[in-house]
């Protein structure tokens with residue numbers, strides 16, 4: 079399979095952030111300021127940025143868990159005012175599943191809430207568990223599944239709700255490198271099969287280059303915004319060792335370095351966060367060299 083769809087093949091903007099500002103209660107300096115972003119329907123968009131810059135805050139705004147303080151954030155033209163079934167979040171933590179429900183019941187939960195018949199919702203759950211390569215594991219409880227399997231169940235659970243947008247906050251961050259690589263490949267397959275719009279947050283440059291149609295690089299916080307957007311025009315399926323991959327990695331790495339230097343000029347009170355992001359980037363580089 080070789081997917082070289084140009085950006086114009088997507089279905090038009092589905093998510094639009096216009097000059098948004100966001101501050102948590104009683105916060106003097108906003109976390110996000112003058113943030114603009116337009117995501118196309120069917121796009122795989124990766125959001126990359128230093129630790130603490132506000133990536134999860136952006137995701138929480140899109141999910142409707144928080145409200146913008148200023149500007150406009152719309153989904154399919156409608157302002158986002160709260161959570162909705164058109165958006166679904168895959169979290170990093172393994173404890174996001176209902177521990178008292180078997181894998182199949184976790185996935186069938188959303189369809190059940192929608193009033194789907196028992197037969198239909200189990201059929202739906204089986205279909206999505208099959209898509210995430212978990213056939214045969216349907217009747218296990220979360221405690222009986224590995225970390226990678228739990229993330230697969232989360233993805234299946236989200237897909238069973240048939241959202242317009244999948245929001246993923248470092249979903250593979252806690253997994254070992256091999257499992258992470260496998261799930262990255264599987265996610266691309268799922269994205270191609272379902273044509274969902276995906277907003278995927280990561281610290282890892284290599285992950286962003288592997289997955290994204292475009293990568294949005296956030297500036298260092300506070301008052302963070304989308305500093306640059308890089309289209310990843312590498313053919314799919316992508317591999318870390320393929321021509322162009324390393325160049326893209328270097329390009330993004332240099333942009334992040336530039337952003338961090340600019341951020342250090344703007345405010346020098348966040349040294350610890352900068353160090354953490356540096357460690358993450360070195361991990362990404364180590365992976366790049368190894369594969």
Ligand SMILES: Nc1ncnc2c1ncn2[C@@H]1O[C@H](COP(=O)(O)OP(=O)(O)OP(=O)(O)O)[C@@H](O)[C@H]1O
Nearest residue numbers: 102109127128129130131132133134135136281299
């Ligand atoms: N509930 C909250 N109340 C007040 N401030 C918060 C809250 N959650 C996050 N913040 C602050 O907002 C800023 C952005 O946090 P956010 O979690 O969005 O960053 P992030 O980019 O996702 O970080 P990481 O990469 O570490 O996950 C940080 O300075 C953080 O301390």
Ligand SMILES: [Mg+2]
Nearest residue numbers: 133134135247
């Ligand atoms: Mg976060």
